[in-house]
Amino acid sequence: MRSLIVLARLLDYPTLALQQAADEMRAVIEAESHLPWVRRQSLMQWIERIAESDLLDLQADYVALFDRGRATSLLLFEHVHGESRDRGQAMVDLLAQYRAAGFELDARELPDYLPLFLEYLSTRPEEVIAQQLGDIAHILARLTARLEEREADQALATATLLALIGAEDEITEHQKQVREEKRDDTPAALDAVWEEEAVRFSASSDQDCAVRSAAGQRRARQRQNEKERAEPVRIIDPATSVGRESHSH
Template sequence: MKELIVISRLLEYPAEDLAQNREEITQAIAQSSRLSRADAQQLGQFVTTLLSRDLLDVQAEYSELFDRGRATSLLLFEHVHGESRDRGQAMVDLLGQYRNAGLELDTLELPDHLPVYLEYLAQLPEAAAREGLQDIAPILALLSARLQQRESHYGVLLDILLHMADSALDSSAVQQKIADEARDDTPAALDAVWEEEQVKFFAEQGCGDSPVSAHQRRFAGAVAPQYLDLTDGGQR
């Protein structure tokens, strides 16, 4: 599923080669038979807007969105396991899934990084890829809702993934539920988290059951940093 490759690239930290691959990305969107006309238009507009801006500005915005706080983290298990010990085993399990599919990680990204997971799904048969998207649909809806609250155009990418999953989840409904949620990316919130983590550094943390985790029973996890080596072909 080339569409998943495209969205994966757009969710990565913006680099200069994104502009160099613009024609290939645009062509993949235009030729897609899996995207609705509305989604294809939105995805094309996202690419146009992203590449029309100064790269340093785009990189700064990306870091502000995805690297400050945990609410909009692209690490999937952050929203399922948090800091519990279950996260490590989930990482190991996900890495095993990648290896069974003939893929190896070769960069510093963690296996549960959303762009990495999307590249893995892109190698699977379409039905299996859609099932994989359905497994993370609650996370996608939550991320989209939070990004919309922050008036970020990146939310469009998560909504398109929900549509590709044929998910009944609606990010706008989730947005209403989190309307009073305190942001965790403010200086005060980040300081509070840092202080709390110092206290808990040697302490054992509980493994509580997140509402999202109830939807993730079939979604395994993994350990080891890096990026998918996609040179072995696969179904795209």
């Protein structure tokens, strides 16, 4: 399902290559028969906004949305297991699932990173896609409610995933709870997390800690931004590739 690759790209860190692929992504969404026209139109309008926006502004907004606090994390198991040992085992199990399907990945992202998970699903039969999206529907619904609360376009992507399996109604169940939540991306909340992590720090070095964190990975990608600008985003038939140089199956 090529639309899953587009949604994965839309949820990933924005690059010039993403902007340059706007026409191709719009064509994929327009042809997606599993979605009603109104939803396809909303996604195509978002793609147009991405293409026309200043790239640095897009990147700054993305970092502010996903790298400050954990409420909007795109790491699926963080919403379920937090930092417990259960998360590690869940990662191992998911990685084994990828490999059993012939989907190999490098160390760039953790296995539960949502855009990566969507790339994997794009290679699976429709019944598997429906079952596995259903398994994370509660996470997607809570994430969508939080993104909507912050008026983020990325809510269109997560809501679309729920629409693909007819589970949009689950978003409503989480909206009231999200409105009552304390934001974890305020300066005070971020300071409290920093103090807690400083006490629990156990990485072998600052560099190791930075590489393991989502924010650290984002900063690493920013340092390679110029290189990425020269590489086109490819939206390719899932039967042959997921559209990323770093992943193959």
